[in-house]
Amino acid sequence: MPRSYDIPDGPEVLDRRAGPHGEVVLRRHGELLQIIANGCFLMDTSDGRSERLLVDAALAALDGRPAPKLLIGGLGVGFSLAHAAADARWGAITVVERERAVVDWHLDGPLGRLSARALADPRTTIVEADLLDHLRETCDTFDAMCLDIDNGPGWTVTEGNDSLYSPAGLTDCARVLTPGGVLAVWSARPSPEFEGTLRNAGFRQVRTEEIPVARGVPDVVHLAVRPAVGPG
Known part of the structure; x- marks a missing residue:
């Protein structure tokens, strides 16, 4: 006879933190781990296709540049970091995460099962x-x-967070990109307005790649390139 297990009816809160940007919660729902911010679902460990595309699309747009340096904004559940660290073509990998709770959930908590190898990679640096x-x-x-x-x-x-996607925020992004460097931005839905903002901020080769989802509007990755510095 198959062994039976008790499965909770709803999600189980594993940790709850109140920080300077509001409340963040780590939940377990069945086999999934979920991150909730200020009561709104952000992400879980169910898939990771869009996070992998985010990293792969950026690398492909660099056209074979050797050992490119990568900055990942947001550690999340660790899919982007784990995928980047699994690819030997990347050089240094820096992850910037503002929530101490999220960093802890990877270093000492259940999200470490997704990111432990990447965090141990000598190319990886976590910046809080x-x-x-x-x-x-x-x-x-x-x-x-x-x-x-x-x-x-x-x-x-x-x-x-909306200030990051403003013209001023995108100018800050462009400042730390090398000439010909690539900006890749994940989004839960397409945003033609954001494409226009990217162009107005000086980015070129702006395009959007869709990631089909089981239901609803597809996730997307917005891609843009900082132009090479001209003469003078």
């Missing part, structure tokens, strides 16, 4: 900071930047 603050303060430059912040430019649920 607000991404915009880090962009304005860092002296480093990167060949690619993959942003998986909130639900994307058209649907932010955490106060202040």
Whole structure:
């Protein structure tokens, strides 16, 4: 006779933290781990296709640049970091995450099962900071930047995240990209308005790749390239 297991009717809260940007919660629902911010579902461990596409599309757009340096905005459940670290073509990988709770859930908590190998990779550095603050303060430059912040430019649920997708925020992104560097932005839904904002911020080769989902509007990755610096 098959062994039976008790399955909880609803999600189980594993940790709840109140921080400077609101409440973040880690839940387990069946086999899935979920991150909730200020009462709004952000992501879970069910798939990861869009996060992998985010990283792969950025690398493909670099046209074979050797050992490119990657900045990942948002650690999340760790799909983007794990996928990048599994690819030997990437050089240094920096992840900027502003929520201490999320970092802890990877270093000492259940999300470590997804990210432990990537966190142990010598190419990986975790920076605990607000991404915009880090962009304005860092002296480093990167060949690619993959942003998986909130639900994307058209649907932010955490106060202040919309400024990242503003013209000023995109200018800060461009400043730390090398000439020809790639910006890749995950979004829970397409945003033609954001494509226009990217172009107005000086990015070129702006395009959008869709990731089909089981139901509803597809996820997308917005891609844009910082132009090479001209003469003079």
